[in-house]
Amino acid sequence: xxxxxxxxxxxxxxxxxxxxxxxxxxxxxxxxxxxxxxxxxxxxxxxxxxxxxxxxxxxxxxxxxxxxxxxxxxxxxxxxxxxxxxxxxxxxxxxxxxxxxxxxxxxxxxxxxxxxxxxxxxxxxxxxxxxxxxxxxxxxxxxxxxxxxxxxxxxxxxxxxxxxxxxxxxxxxxxxxxxxxxxxxxxxxxxxxxxxxxxxxxxxxxxxxxxxxxxxxxxxxxxxxxxxxxxxxxxxxxxxxxxxxxxxxxxxxxxxxxxxxxxxxxxxxxxxxxxxxxxxxxxxxxxxxxxxxxxxxxxxxxxxxxxxxxxxxxxxxxxxxxxxxxxxxxxxxxxxxxxxxxxxxxxxxxxxxxxxxxxxxxxxxxxxxxxxxxxxxxxxxxxxxxxxxxxxxxxxxxxxxxxxxxxxxxxxxxxxxxxxx
Amino acid sequence: xxxxxxxxxxxxxxxxxxxxxxxxxxxxxxxxxxxxxxxxxxxxxxxxxxxxxxxxxxxxxxxxxxxxxxxxxxxxxxxxxxxxxxxxxxxxxxxxxxxxxxxxxxxxxxxxxxxxxxxxxxxxxxxxxxxxxxxxxxxxxxxxxxxxxxxxxxxxxxxxxxxxxxxxxxxxxxxxxxxxxxxxxxxxxxxxxxxxxxxxxxxxxxxxxxxxxxxxxxxxxxxxxxxxxxxxxxxxxxxxxxxxxxxxxxxxxxxxxxxxxxxxxxxxxxxxxxxxxxxxxxxxxxxxxxxxxxxxxxxxxxxxxxxxxxxxxxxxxxxxxxxxxxxxxxxxxxxxxxxxxxxxxxxxxxxxxxxxxxxxxxxxxxxxxxxxxxxxxxxxxxxxxxxxxxxxxxxxxxxxxxxxxxxxxxxxxxxxxxx
Numbered sequence: 001x002x003x004x005x006x007x008x009x010x011x012x013x014x015x016x017x018x019x020x021x022x023x024x025x026x027x028x029x030x031x032x033x034x035x036x037x038x039x040x041x042x043x044x045x046x047x048x049x050x051x052x053x054x055x056x057x058x059x060x061x062x063x064x065x066x067x068x069x070x071x072x073x074x075x076x077x078x079x080x081x082x083x084x085x086x087x088x089x090x091x092x093x094x095x096x097x098x099x100x101x102x103x104x105x106x107x108x109x110x111x112x113x114x115x116x117x118x119x120x121x122x123x124x125x126x127x128x129x130x131x132x133x134x135x136x137x138x139x140x141x142x143x144x145x146x147x148x149x150x151x152x153x154x155x156x157x158x159x160x161x162x163x164x165x166x167x168x169x170x171x172x173x174x175x176x177x178x179x180x181x182x183x184x185x186x187x188x189x190x191x192x193x194x195x196x197x198x199x200x201x202x203x204x205x206x207x208x209x210x211x212x213x214x215x216x217x218x219x220x221x222x223x224x225x226x227x228x229x230x231x232x233x234x235x236x237x238x239x240x241x242x243x244x245x246x247x248x249x250x251x252x253x254x255x256x257x258x259x260x261x262x263x264x265x266x267x268x269x270x271x272x273x274x275x276x277x278x279x280x281x282x283x284x285x286x287x288x289x290x291x292x293x294x295x296x297x298x299x300x301x302x303x304x305x306x307x308x309x310x311x312x313x314x315x316x317x318x319x320x321x322x323x324x325x326x327x328x329x330x331x332x333x334x335x336x337x338x339x340x341x342x343x344x345x346x347x348x349x350x351x352x353x354x355x356x357x358x359x360x361x362x363x364x365x366x367x368x369x370x371x372x373x374x375x376x377x378x379x380x381x382x383x384x385x386x387x388x389x390x391x392x393x394x395x396x397x398x399x400x401x402x403x404x405x406x407x408x409x410x411x412x413x414x415x416x417x418x419x420x421x
Numbered sequence: 422x423x424x425x426x427x428x429x430x431x432x433x434x435x436x437x438x439x440x441x442x443x444x445x446x447x448x449x450x451x452x453x454x455x456x457x458x459x460x461x462x463x464x465x466x467x468x469x470x471x472x473x474x475x476x477x478x479x480x481x482x483x484x485x486x487x488x489x490x491x492x493x494x495x496x497x498x499x500x501x502x503x504x505x506x507x508x509x510x511x512x513x514x515x516x517x518x519x520x521x522x523x524x525x526x527x528x529x530x531x532x533x534x535x536x537x538x539x540x541x542x543x544x545x546x547x548x549x550x551x552x553x554x555x556x557x558x559x560x561x562x563x564x565x566x567x568x569x570x571x572x573x574x575x576x577x578x579x580x581x582x583x584x585x586x587x588x589x590x591x592x593x594x595x596x597x598x599x600x601x602x603x604x605x606x607x608x609x610x611x612x613x614x615x616x617x618x619x620x621x622x623x624x625x626x627x628x629x630x631x632x633x634x635x636x637x638x639x640x641x642x643x644x645x646x647x648x649x650x651x652x653x654x655x656x657x658x659x660x661x662x663x664x665x666x667x668x669x670x671x672x673x674x675x676x677x678x679x680x681x682x683x684x685x686x687x688x689x690x691x692x693x694x695x696x697x698x699x700x701x702x703x704x705x706x707x708x709x710x711x712x713x714x715x716x717x718x719x720x721x722x723x724x725x726x727x728x729x730x731x732x733x734x735x736x737x738x739x740x741x742x743x744x745x746x747x748x749x750x751x752x753x754x755x756x757x758x759x760x761x762x763x764x765x766x767x768x769x770x771x772x773x774x775x776x777x778x779x780x781x782x783x784x785x786x787x788x789x790x791x792x793x794x795x796x797x798x799x800x801x802x803x804x805x806x807x808x809x810x811x812x813x814x815x816x817x818x819x820x821x822x823x824x825x826x827x828x829x830x831x832x833x834x835x836x837x838x839x840x
Contacts, residue, residue, distance in 0.1 A: 081617035089520050089533075094561050097520075226618060226649035316558065317522070317533025384588065 027219035028074060028237030030157045030303065031212045032066065032244035033164060036251075037300035038118025038270055039111065039358055040206040041293055044248050045273030047199050048255030050265050053176075053184030056252055058200060060185065062207045063245040067238050068402045069373060072380040072391070073213040074237045077220030078230050079389045084217045084372070085314035087379050094315075096375075101315045103368040108211055108304040110361030112339050115304065116347030118297030121271035125290040130348055138344035141302045145336045150222050157302065163295025164247045166288035171250040173288070174281040176257035194416075201413040202362075207248065208406055209365055210372040211307045218310035227389070254281075254289070305339035359417055366414035370407030377403045429549070432514055432537035433561045434490040434568060440471045441494050443486070448500065449473035451493050453515040454539075455507070456548055462580050463547035466539070469493055470505055470513065479505035488539065488546050490569060507590075514548070517589045522620060523551060526600045527581040529608040531615055536560060538576055550576040585616075587623040598627035606634060610641030618649070625650050636665030639674065648677045656682070660689035667739055668697040669714045669821060675702070701815075709792050710785035712822065713806040713815030714739070719747035719755065722774020726767045733761065741818040744803045748777040754811040755782065782807045785814060793822050 036044075047055050073084065080087065089097035116134050123133035144153055191197075216237070225233055255273055258280035259265070267273045274289035309332045312318070318331045346352055377399050381391040391399055432454065440449040455468040466488070469480045478500065486496035512518060514537050522531045535557025538550040554574025563571065583600045601609065601624065609628060613621040628634045639647055639662055651659050651674070659678070663671040663686065675683055675698065687698055697715040704710030716738035720729045729746050736743060746764055748757030757773060758780025767776055782805040783792055795804055802819045 079618065081619075081621065086617070094520055094535075094558060098558070098562060224614070224643065224645045226645065228648065228652055316555070317531075317535070317553070 025158045025240075026154055026223060026236060027077075027216050028070060028233065029161060029240030029243065030154070030219070030299070031216035032070060032237075032241040033161045033247070033296075034215065034300045034303040035066075035207055035209055035212050036164065036244055036247055036296050037111065037115055037206075038121070038293065038297045039114050040248065041118075041251055041270040041296055042267070042273070043199070043202050043206045044251035045255045045259075045267045045270060047203055048252040048257075049259040049267040049273070049276075050199065051196065052256040052260040053181055053253070054189040054191075055196075055200065055203065056181065056184040056249060057186070057188040058203065059245050059249045059252070062204055063242055065204075065402045065406055066208055066241045066245065068395075068399050069208060069213060069376060069406070070216055070237045070241050071234060072376050072399060073217040074220050074233050075230065075389060076376070076380050076386065077217040078225045078233055079227055079386055081221055081226070083221055083310055083314040084214050084375065084379075085311045087385060088375050089315055091379060091382070091385065092375065096371075097315045100368070100371060100375075101311050103364055103371075104211065104214060104311045105308055107361055107364040107368055108308045109339055109342060110357060110364065111209075111211070112301060112304045112343035113346045113352075114358050114361070115297045115301035116344045118270060118293055119301065120347060121269065122274075122290045122294035122297060125271060125274055125286070134344050134348050137298060137301065138340050141298065141305075142337065142340045145302060145306060145340075146333050153302075153306075154219070154223070157299060160295050160299040160302075161243075163291050164243075166292035166295075167247050167250040167254060170277065170281065170285045170288040170292070171254035171257065173285045174254045174257040174277070176253050181253055198413075198416050201409045201416065204406065204409045205362060205366065205369070205413050207245065208369070210368045211304060213372055213376050214311055215303055215307040218307070218314065222310075230389070251292075254285070257281075258285075301340070301343065305336040305343075308339055309335040363414055363417050366410045366417070369410040370403075373403040373407055428540075429573070430488060430490060430539040430546070431552070431560060431573070432519065432539060433557075434565070435488055435493065435539065436515055437565075438489070438491045438493050440469070440473065440480070441492055442498050443495055444498060448495070449478075452477065453513045455479065455511050455513055457508075457511050458584070458586070459510045461547070463540075463542060463549050464579070466546045466548075467511060468505075473500065477505060482545070491565075512584065512586060512589050517586065518551075518584050521588075522585060522616065524583040524585070524598075524601065524612060524624075525553075525577055525581060526583055526603050527577075529604055529612070531612065531620075532577065532582075536573075538573065548579050550578050551582055552576050585620045585623055587619045598623075601627050602631075602634075606637035607641045609634075609638045610646075613638070613650075614643060614646050621646070622650065632661065632665055636662050640666050640670045644673065644677045647674050651678065656685045657689055659686050663698075664691050664694050667714060668694065668701060668716060669712065672698055672701045704785060707789060708785065709783045709787040709804075709806045709817055710814070712789065712792065712817045712825075714742050714818065714821070715815045716742050717745075717747060717805075717813065717816045718743060719749055719813050720773055722748050722750055722757065722772065722777075724748075724773050725769065726764060726771050726773060726776070727769035729759070729764060729773050730769070733764075739818075741820060742803065742816050744818075745780060745805070745816070746773075746777075747780065747805060747813050748773045749813065750774070752810075753813075755780065755805060755807060755813040756811075758805060780805050782811075782813075783817070784808075789822070789825055792817050793826050796822060 076084065076087065085097055085100060088100055116137065119137040120130040120134045124130060144156055148156070220233060254277065255267065259267065259276050262280055264276055267276060270293050274286050274293060277289055278286040312335055313329065313331055318329060379385050381396050383390050435454065436451055438451045439447045440451055442448050449471045451469055451471050453470040454466050455470060456464040457467045458464050467482045469485055471478055471480055480495065480500065484495055484497050486494040519534050519537060522533055525532045532551070532553045534551045535554065536552035537548060538552060539546050540549040552573055552575065556571050556574035560568045560571040583598050609624060613624050616624065628638055663674060666674065675686065678686065687695055690698060700715055701711065718732045718736050718738070720732055733743055733746060744761055745758045746761060747755050748759065749755045756779065757777025759773065759777040781795055781799050781801060783795060785806055785808055792804055795801065796819060804817045805813050806815045806817060808814050
């Protein structure tokens with residue numbers, strides 16, 4: 001028989017610092033790192049290969065923006081006990097909630113496909129054919145989401161962020177000139193060429209994605225956090241966001257130190273980047289890069305369906321079936337199944353124009369992000385919703401500027417995409 | 422639903438309707454309906470909020486002749502342009518109820534109001550039900566001329582619903598929520614856990630007037646939620662909840678409080694409860710000593726069956742801890758345990774020491790596994806817990822053990838976020 005203890009008993013007798021730390025890790029870390037998905041890694045690789053360290057400075061700016069946005073979402077979840085879609089419906093009405101839901105569904109399905117492509121590509125480097133790796137990945141993700149309890153799923157999500165440590169190691173193996181790296185971070189190099197701007201905007205877009213706020217807030221609620229957990233959850237969100245962006249920076253450094261320096265400026269996808277690393281940094285770096293890609297793709301492939309299920313359940317009011325876990329609810333199972341199955345199947349079809357698909361997904365996200373961020377900003381500033389926990393005056397201005405700037409970049413990306421197609 | 426002499430109106434199709442004067446001229450647009458909660462089973466519409474010439478006005482119910490889809494008719498041509506003012510028990514249907522959660526008392530679950538149904542009864546328009554089905558949503562997003570053709574889907578009668586009003590400025594802290602009394606404490610606890618923080622507080626506040634019920638609800642709440650709702654209260658209030666709880670549950674709750682708060686709260690407990698709580702706090706919570714409840718009945722061997730039964734009658738202990746009545750010798754060592762049913766059937770004059778069989782007991786430091794195994798092997802619902810001297814210190818009941826050994830996935834709780 002297992003030895004079981006109830007949560008408060010566990011709380012009253014902490015068994016060690018490590019466990020305490022692990023228990024705190026959760027939605028914030030997961031949400032931010034799910035942003036470093038297959039598409040993200042592809043973008044960061046392109047940035048590093050094309051511009052070397054030149055764009056590293058903006059990771060600092062993006063990190064700050066991400067922290068501001070994620071903190072608001074987490075605070076709302078902790079204080080109200082409701083998901084973002086719940087609040088949008090209650091405060092702004094059914095139409096906005098439906099619009100957000102539809103966009104999330106389309107966007108998440110699209111990104112989900114790209115994650116399964118990422119899984120196939122990562123294992124493809126080890127010689128596993130797509131029609132083997134993708135179905136296995138899909139079944140694993142589905143079982144975890146539908147069969148696992150929230151707590152188990154969350155623990156595994158946290159564990160799935162461990163492969164991200166492969167990138168710092170890969171970057172170190174690539175022997176970058178750390179002086180150049182430091183210089184690039186503190187002394188921004190700005191260009192006005194369209195290619196530079198596009199990559200800039202794409203990086204911002206892939207680092208701050210709507211599903212990250214939606215997932216974070218709902219997961220905080222499902223975790224059962226209350227106002228007295230605000231401090232620890234805030235710390236968790238901030239450290240998780242910083243970790244995610246440090247990882248992203250190391251991807252840029254790894255590719256910059258090898259591909260860029262050796263004149264290999266064109267990277268088409270993440271697997272490409274992994275392969276390209278080999279001649280310069282050895283097989284080990286390539287393998288690490290692939291492991292990171294696999295972990296990232298699996299994590300995001302799990303988070304995206306969950307987020308879609310949360311949002312649909314909240315908008316339509318399905319989730320509050322009392323005496324029943326949301327994971328047992330038919331709506332939850334249905335949404336997760338559709339996203340995982342469709343995502344995996346499309347990813348396996350030979351000759352699917354993955355790149356065009358990703359561009360389309362980016363466009364949907366580009367429309368959705370300003371809306372999500374606007375709601376996050378306004379709702380977290382609302383005294384009716386947040387009471388005394390609403391945004392402070394100065395924070396609210398900073399948050400507003402962040403939202404406007406991020407939304408502006410997102411819309412700019414949209415314009416670029418349409419101009420490009 | 423009450424007898425109605427007319428059609429059912431959907432709130433979504435009344436909102437945005439023309440406000441029409443007695444002569445038939447359009448004077449404004451309907452924005453919201455004000456209803457009075459309270460004594461009526463079906464809340465009557467007390468005012469219509471409308472925009473007239475760019476101003477927001479409240480048209481009192483007696484100036485409204487009739488409501489209909491697309492058209493609200495006034496009974497007067499003279500509009501009193503008073504600014505809108507809400508009385509304490511009034512809520513706005515669109516602003517405060519639509520799209521928000523309600524408690525479905527019959528289903529013991531939360532629902533979201535997709536649309537609100539109105540009907541005429543006792544001479545005036547009242548809220549009679551809430552549409553919680555998909556068509557209620559559909560009706561609100563399609564153009565108006567199609568919306569009229571969307572039938573109703575799942576409509577719950579208002580008599581089984583209790584709206585949350587904590588977000589309504591004037592109603593705050595005043596809503597009595599009488600229908601919640603129909604729910605079991607465990608159901609109320611489930612609702613508190615599933616609802617948002619403010620809604621959860623509202624449910625707790627609604628049961629606050631009944632201290633026994635409140636304590637029962639707290640017993641059923643998960644630790645995280647217990648802490649969430651207790652932490653904001655004063656020590657005396659926490660103590661009054663703990664005093665009414667089973668001792669072992671009270672201790673668990675106490676442990677979930679921050680350390681510095683525990684002693685002041687314990688100090689405010691009634692003497693008996695205080696002693697029991699302090700005794701339990703001394704034991705490791707993963708052992709029989711930590712699991713046990715100190716409430717039990719134990720009589721001397723010389724006592725008769727009738728005397729033992731009298732002790733049971735006078736005991737305030739929970740029923741499950743009394744399944745076995747224990748017998749001790751003059752050195753207070755326990756040597757007998759009589760099932761309550763056997764006790765009732767036994768000769769009332771027989772001495773307990775002679776008829777009670779030897780009970781199964783565990784030591785204070787026995788772990789959960791040992792307790793569970795003994796209960797399983799001997800089909801017990803109660804196990805006595807003894808110290809080194811074989812003196813009975815408490816009893817572990819099957820419900821306390823089951824709670825801990827049940828595989829996590831089997832527990833039907835909302836978050837499953839425990840363990």
